[in-house]
Amino acid sequence: MTQPELDPVLEAEFQPDVTGDGPVISARDVRVWYGTTRGAIRAVDGVSFDLAPGETLGLVGESGCGKSTLGRGLMGLLPAGAKRDGEVRFRGEDVLTMSPRDAHRLRGSQLGMIFQEPMTRLNPLLRVSAHFEEAIRQHEPKLPKREVTQRALDALRMMGIPPTRYRSYPHEFSGGMRQRLMIALALVLRPAFIVADEPTTALDVLVEAQIVQILNDLRRDFRTSLLLITHNVGIVAEACDRVAVMYAGRIVEQGRVADVFAAPQHPYTRELLRSTISLRTTGLNFIPGSPPDLIDPPPGCRFAPRCPQAMAVCATTDPITIERPGGGQVECWAVGPTDLIPAGGTARLQQEELAVADEA
Amino acid sequence: MAALRRVLRALATPFTQTAGLGRWMLVIGLVITGIFVLLAIFAPWIAPYGFAQASADGVDFPKAGAPSGEHWFGTDRLLFDVMSRTIWGARTAIEVVILSILICVVIGVPLGLVSGYYGGWLDRVLLLVMDALFAFPSFLLAIVFSFLLTDLFGGSVLAVAMSLSAIYIPQYYRVVRNTTVSAKEATYVEAARAIGAKDGVIMRRYLFGNVIQSVPVIGTLNAADAILTLAGLGFLGLGIQSTDAAEWGHDLNRALADAGAGVWWTGLYPGLAIVLLVTGLTLVGEGLNETLNPTLRKRRLLPVVMTTREDR
Amino acid sequence: MPTKPDLIDVRDLSVHFGLRGGTLGRLVGRDAGVVRAVDGISVTLREGEVLGLVGESGSGKSTFGRALLGLAPATSGTIGFDGADLTSMSRSELRALRQSIQMVFQDPSAALNPSMTVAEAVGDALRVHGMKSSVERRERVVEALERVGLSPVQLFLDKYPRDLSGGQKQRVVLARAIVMGPRVLVADEPISMLDMSVRAKILQLMLDLKQDLGLSYVYITHDLASAKFFCDRIAIMYLGRIVEIGDTEEIFANPRHPYTKALLRAAPDPDPARAVAKDLPRGEVPDAAVPPLGCSFHPRCPEAVAQCGWEARDLRTLLETHWTRRTPEEYDAESAAVGSLDALARPDTSVHVGRGGADAVRSILDRIRDEEPDEPLWRGVADVTDDGAGVRVDFHPGVDPALRRAGGVDVACVLYPDDSPDDSAGG
Numbered sequence A: 001m002t003q004p005e006l007d008p009v010l011e012a013e014f015q016p017d018v019t020g021d022g023p024v025i026s027a028r029d030v031r032v033w034y035g036t037t038r039g040a041i042r043a044v045d046g047v048s049f050d051l052a053p054g055e056t057l058g059l060v061g062e063s064g065c066g067k068s069t070l071g072r073g074l075m076g077l078l079p080a081g082a083k084r085d086g087e088v089r090f091r092g093e094d095v096l097t098m099s100p101r102d103a104h105r106l107r108g109s110q111l112g113m114i115f116q117e118p119m120t121r122l123n124p125l126l127r128v129s130a131h132f133e134e135a136i137r138q139h140e141p142k143l144p145k146r147e148v149t150q151r152a153l154d155a156l157r158m159m160g161i162p163p164t165r166y167r168s169y170p171h172e173f174s175g176g177m178r179q180r181l182m183i184a185l186a187l188v189l190r191p192a193f194i195v196a197d198e199p200t201t202a203l204d205v206l207v208e209a210q211i212v213q214i215l216n217d218l219r220r221d222f223r224t225s226l227l228l229i230t231h232n233v234g235i236v237a238e239a240c241d242r243v244a245v246m247y248a249g250r251i252v253e254q255g256r257v258a259d260v261f262a263a264p265q266h267p268y269t270r271e272l273l274r275s276t277i278s279l280r281t282t283g284l285n286f287i288p289g290s291p292p293d294l295i296d297p298p299p300g301c302r303f304a305p306r307c308p309q310a311m312a313v314c315a316t317t318d319p320i321t322i323e324r325p326g327g328g329q330v331e332c333w334a335v336g337p338t339d340l341i342p343a344g345g346t347a348r349l350q351q352e353e354l355a356v357a358d359e360a
Numbered sequence B: 001m002a003a004l005r006r007v008l009r010a011l012a013t014p015f016t017q018t019a020g021l022g023r024w025m026l027v028i029g030l031v032i033t034g035i036f037v038l039l040a041i042f043a044p045w046i047a048p049y050g051f052a053q054a055s056a057d058g059v060d061f062p063k064a065g066a067p068s069g070e071h072w073f074g075t076d077r078l079l080f081d082v083m084s085r086t087i088w089g090a091r092t093a094i095e096v097v098i099l100s101i102l103i104c105v106v107i108g109v110p111l112g113l114v115s116g117y118y119g120g121w122l123d124r125v126l127l128l129v130m131d132a133l134f135a136f137p138s139f140l141l142a143i144v145f146s147f148l149l150t151d152l153f154g155g156s157v158l159a160v161a162m163s164l165s166a167i168y169i170p171q172y173y174r175v176v177r178n179t180t181v182s183a184k185e186a187t188y189v190e191a192a193r194a195i196g197a198k199d200g201v202i203m204r205r206y207l208f209g210n211v212i213q214s215v216p217v218i219g220t221l222n223a224a225d226a227i228l229t230l231a232g233l234g235f236l237g238l239g240i241q242s243t244d245a246a247e248w249g250h251d252l253n254r255a256l257a258d259a260g261a262g263v264w265w266t267g268l269y270p271g272l273a274i275v276l277l278v279t280g281l282t283l284v285g286e287g288l289n290e291t292l293n294p295t296l297r298k299r300r301l302l303p304v305v306m307t308t309r310e311d312r
Numbered sequence C: 001m002p003t004k005p006d007l008i009d010v011r012d013l014s015v016h017f018g019l020r021g022g023t024l025g026r027l028v029g030r031d032a033g034v035v036r037a038v039d040g041i042s043v044t045l046r047e048g049e050v051l052g053l054v055g056e057s058g059s060g061k062s063t064f065g066r067a068l069l070g071l072a073p074a075t076s077g078t079i080g081f082d083g084a085d086l087t088s089m090s091r092s093e094l095r096a097l098r099q100s101i102q103m104v105f106q107d108p109s110a111a112l113n114p115s116m117t118v119a120e121a122v123g124d125a126l127r128v129h130g131m132k133s134s135v136e137r138r139e140r141v142v143e144a145l146e147r148v149g150l151s152p153v154q155l156f157l158d159k160y161p162r163d164l165s166g167g168q169k170q171r172v173v174l175a176r177a178i179v180m181g182p183r184v185l186v187a188d189e190p191i192s193m194l195d196m197s198v199r200a201k202i203l204q205l206m207l208d209l210k211q212d213l214g215l216s217y218v219y220i221t222h223d224l225a226s227a228k229f230f231c232d233r234i235a236i237m238y239l240g241r242i243v244e245i246g247d248t249e250e251i252f253a254n255p256r257h258p259y260t261k262a263l264l265r266a267a268p269d270p271d272p273a274r275a276v277a278k279d280l281p282r283g284e285v286p287d288a289a290v291p292p293l294g295c296s297f298h299p300r301c302p303e304a305v306a307q308c309g310w311e312a313r314d315l316r317t318l319l320e321t322h323w324t325r326r327t328p329e330e331y332d333a334e335s336a337a338v339g340s341l342d343a344l345a346r347p348d349t350s351v352h353v354g355r356g357g358a359d360a361v362r363s364i365l366d367r368i369r370d371e372e373p374d375e376p377l378w379r380g381v382a383d384v385t386d387d388g389a390g391v392r393v394d395f396h397p398g399v400d401p402a403l404r405r406a407g408g409v410d411v412a413c414v415l416y417p418d419d420s421p422d423d424s425a426g427g
């Protein structure tokens, strides 16, 4: 059964108040470091990207490369001992320097978040109705009760949850329904920007596909921008406009999904796509070794110890972010700029043998 | 060997990785408790006199003599040196507590393990018995057991330790049983079954090591409680007699009469010893709880200093 | 491929679990208070073969895998291994058998005892089977660890699971499984919890082990892509049954069962050029304690026909879905006419709905039908008659389709009439 075209009334009701074409979120050189007992983990280390209204950006990469940290860093949801800097502009306003009060006001009403395991975010003792009432009241305390209910029911309806379930408890829902509930809860405040951190990882294949379709519909019908964090490149291909490939705290390549997947420029993107098992897999490929320790990452390009194309310059000098042939950005010496590579820098890099001992 | 290393590492992590109040409670508690343990071990060398010694070099000690150069903490009405009795009392207390914890662990842990692992009627019966014991006012239980056991074994350290164990075994049983019930559902237990391990092997090699981790915390907390119960028994004149060993509760009992007569030193020092040791053990227990329990643990984080942009 | 001898021969295997405090289960439906985790499965595993079991969670894959090792007790049926029936073995016979059939688990972090080192964990498999000498054990452990690629071995022997990465832990689990020299490995979603960059490595390792040690695999997964690459034969499972089974190529070239087709459509594909809007089955896997009547897949099946087992609960879902498309005012009016849906919570084939008058209810049903005339449920409605303040809806009786031969594979779906003259259950 296909999702029907969206009811224009609903569409108007949940359309975020976004005008113009300037980016909704604009991140410049964002860093997020965690404090640990061993030193600082450079989980996000100089990340820049823009997100236009209504656009969905997929964020992919191996486990531990900083995807969730970036998502939480944008939302300002970091644990004690973590620090962030750089610049994150939400419709022109810098959120990193904002007062905690303003940041709280912005979260929920303008910035929403969807998590992997919805049950950890839903209070098992509260009915669905109470969840919605609380969320709406927090940010729009003056809205009359009737309208609160109305808005909540409409959000549920949009996610295909019947009004008969409005007074149920979260545990009475199946996994997929709960995730739709979470999406409805995020949408009900009409945020302009949503971070979805692996929203389908805990779900069954068919239900995952249903949720991906819902995200896809959101992209089609709304001007809400979405940062979709996932480790599944298939989902990126199906539900995202652009993709950002993250490795060891850096976005190493970003651009339109069709461009990047059709002609990956960065060796890591290429290897990542090659090692993905899909229905067309005829042989197994994998990237040797594992991502580096982010407390003390290797100098130069962080992918150099594993890169099949590594050159001498890669191990000493940080690659420079350049325009990607075909649109987007990439940072890799093999792509360019060639004129900045010192003499002899293009020689093949002598890499250490990678054994299972170094494996993720 | 591996087990020892594990224990040592478990003891070291609280210091190396945690921050906050828990760490300090643990440190202070360990220092206090450590002093008492040293006193207990080296009592014969530290204490100036024996615990039932009323004279030295043929000269009787003064009766209820005030603190002096000879007798720093004074003497009591039986002519005993208060300081010596307080120090020897540490030995009694530590002996009783260690013995009773040993008995508790030896009985409570296997019972909990078997009961939790097999479940069924055995589990239900044991739970019922233990719950009944637990519901009983513990001090009353200690009195009853101490009456019964003193009859059998005399007023020895063993008898008192056994009566104390009776009131604490249910706690060990409970904790171990409950952790076993949840641990036996773990995939690694299924995996052990899948390689063909028998029940006994699963309990010994797979569950034991994982379910006893909460025992140190209950152990220390119970130890603090046991010191109080021991003193209480002594205060009632039960348990260890003053000629068998020095026991703080007993001394307090005898000091009761002195208080009215302005003789404060016979009660102050044993009383202080009880308070200090109980505090020390409680601090260790709470500190361990806070540092070993990952949900309560506050890690000591190195401050993040972000480098300037140029040297990313 | 020349047919190899059968290694494992499962006949009509059922594993039912009693529900605790299952008052609900006892009130309703068939066999009260029982989850039919595995419900009459027949399948064979040939020597050197990789048999894939694919399905969503709750389809009984893990339970079937555990039953093969005697870890889940069979309710009925037989599991033949080497001429002996595993379901009637004593506990000690079963323990001995574990040397020949081993298991790999989904979550490598949970599958290893946190307080055992790698050497202890792998060595324990030998120890429980009576290898006393620790020197000898050490030798075999080192050999097994080298086999699974954990070298230099010295680096790993004394590590605890928490010091290893996910992929390394899964290698240890594999080492523990092969150290006794088994013939069959039951791998229960061995790569699904691993990071994507490690999946291919572990799958490659499993292929190497198969090659070197002559293993046969039962490969359990919910991911069709890895099954397609890895398996010789595939059984698609749904709610305790095999709904389609056959050679991998045939299953992928010509998926027959609507569920197989749905799984294929849902598999994410990294090629953006091929991303097309998909016709996905609605809903989720239903509660196994009160499975749908007739074909278990019918509530989600886009191709369902009259005899697929339509019943009251499907009508409830239909009404609820309908209401997600109505305005609140319309919903209030309609739900007043329909009344409580509780009467539609049981698997009945004849049910009374409504309290606002037969005409009102009838018009609501007609409206729903007009909006979506292709809704398969209507094919199952035999009759709608006036009944007091509402209507009575009668459904066609359902049939529970058995596996039947259809063009080289076996399918359990009424759309495929049996095309083989003789008995062909199993595969």
Ligand SMILES: Nc1ncnc2c1ncn2[C@@H]1O[C@H](COP(=O)(O)OP(=O)(O)OP(=O)(O)O)[C@@H](O)[C@H]1O
Pocket: A034, A035, A036, A041, A043, A061, A062, A063, A064, A065, A066, A067, A068, A069, A070, A079, A231, A294
């Ligand atoms: N609260 C924390 N304190 C310290 N370090 C952390 C914390 N959270 C994450 N990290 C570390 O930061 C790095 C990035 O983690 P993050 O969770 O952002 O990765 P991820 O890309 O989302 O991975 P995954 O795909 O596994 O979700 C990792 O090295 C991780 O160990």
Ligand SMILES: Nc1ncnc2c1ncn2[C@@H]1O[C@H](COP(=O)(O)OP(=O)(O)O)[C@@H](O)[C@H]1O
Pocket: C017, C018, C035, C036, C037, C038, C055, C056, C057, C058, C059, C060, C061, C062, C063, C064, C288
């Ligand atoms: N030990 C058990 N007790 C009760 N029900 C169980 C047990 N194990 C599995 N089940 C039920 O059996 C069904 C099949 O489960 P499972 O074999 O784990 O499926 P899968 O591995 O395909 O996800 C599910 O409904 C599950 O809830």
Ligand code: SF4
Pocket: A266, A267, A268, A301, A302, A303, A304, A305, A307, A308, A309, A310, A311, A314, A319, A331, A332, A333, A334, A335
């Ligand atoms: S910069 Fe060098 S090492 Fe890094 S990805 Fe490009 S070629 Fe490989």
Ligand code: SF4
Pocket: C257, C258, C259, C295, C296, C297, C298, C299, C301, C302, C303, C304, C305, C308, C401, C412, C413, C414, C415
């Ligand atoms: S029998 Fe076939 S057509 Fe009918 S519901 Fe089942 S899968 Fe669909």
Ligand SMILES: [Mg+2]
Pocket: A067, A068, A069, A197
């Ligand atoms: Mg993450």
Ligand SMILES: [Mg+2]
Pocket: C057, C058, C061, C062, C063
């Ligand atoms: Mg499973």
